Amino acid sequence: MTWTITALLPLPILIVTDPASSVDLSCVYLGLGCAWITTHLYRTDGLPRSLSEWRTRMLAIALAVTANTAAFVFSGIVAGAQSNLPIPLLAALSALPAATLTPWLLRRVPHPYMAIVLAATLLFAAKLLACTAALLTYGQHYVEEGYTAADWHTAKLMISLFWTFSTLLSLTFLLAEYKTCKHSPAPPDPHTNHTLDAGATSQPSL
Numbered sequence: 001m002t003w004t005i006t007a008l009l010p011l012p013i014l015i016v017t018d019p020a021s022s023v024d025l026s027c028v029y030l031g032l033g034c035a036w037i038t039t040h041l042y043r044t045d046g047l048p049r050s051l052s053e054w055r056t057r058m059l060a061i062a063l064a065v066t067a068n069t070a071a072f073v074f075s076g077i078v079a080g081a082q083s084n085l086p087i088p089l090l091a092a093l094s095a096l097p098a099a100t101l102t103p104w105l106l107r108r109v110p111h112p113y114m115a116i117v118l119a120a121t122l123l124f125a126a127k128l129l130a131c132t133a134a135l136l137t138y139g140q141h142y143v144e145e146g147y148t149a150a151d152w153h154t155a156k157l158m159i160s161l162f163w164t165f166s167t168l169l170s171l172t173f174l175l176a177e178y179k180t181c182k183h184s185p186a187p188p189d190p191h192t193n194h195t196l197d198a199g200a201t202s203q204p205s206l
Contacts, residue, residue, distance in 0.1 A: 027090050
């Protein structure tokens with residue numbers, strides 16, 4: 001049920017609104033939906049306590065996020081959505097932070113939705129950093145001249161830097177969570193404990 005909701009979340013905006021201007025906003029909802037399903041899958045039966053559990057959870061997240069992204073791309077193509085960048089590329093770049101930022105944050109905040117908000121805040125900071133670079137490059141009239149618009153023809157620098165910062169941030173958090181799980185003590189094996197307990201109880205009393 002959760003996966004269905006997250007998969008459908010960006011589609012109404014993508015399909016119903018103006019095809020020429022709906023892609024960017026729909027990508028935001030795609031990222032939100034992917035972050036939602038990521039928090040749901042990553043917290044199933046508690047956070048991962050070993051590298052093998054981490055791999056299992058991340059595989060499930062990768063499959064769910066890929067399915068959401070594929071549904072988004074297919075719907076966009078069918079609806080005739082228009083974008084200066086290829087829709088599959090925009091969808092993949094929007095989904096990547098959702099699947100990689102939130103797992104690390106979930107281990108450090110008390111509420112899952114707070115992790116989603118913090119992830120969005122980090123991406124907003126990346127956008128501000130890219131806009132600052134545009135300001136330093138083009139001068140104080142950079143907004144009026146379209147250097148921060150969602151148009152690849154006029155805002156190549158800002159858009160390129162934003163997606164670069166976003167991707168680097170995503171990979172950094174993914175690696176950090178990987179190392180956290182790698183160095184976590186392995187959970188006790190219940191079969192081993194059961195065998196030891198059985199051996200202890202079978203010792204003859206003197």
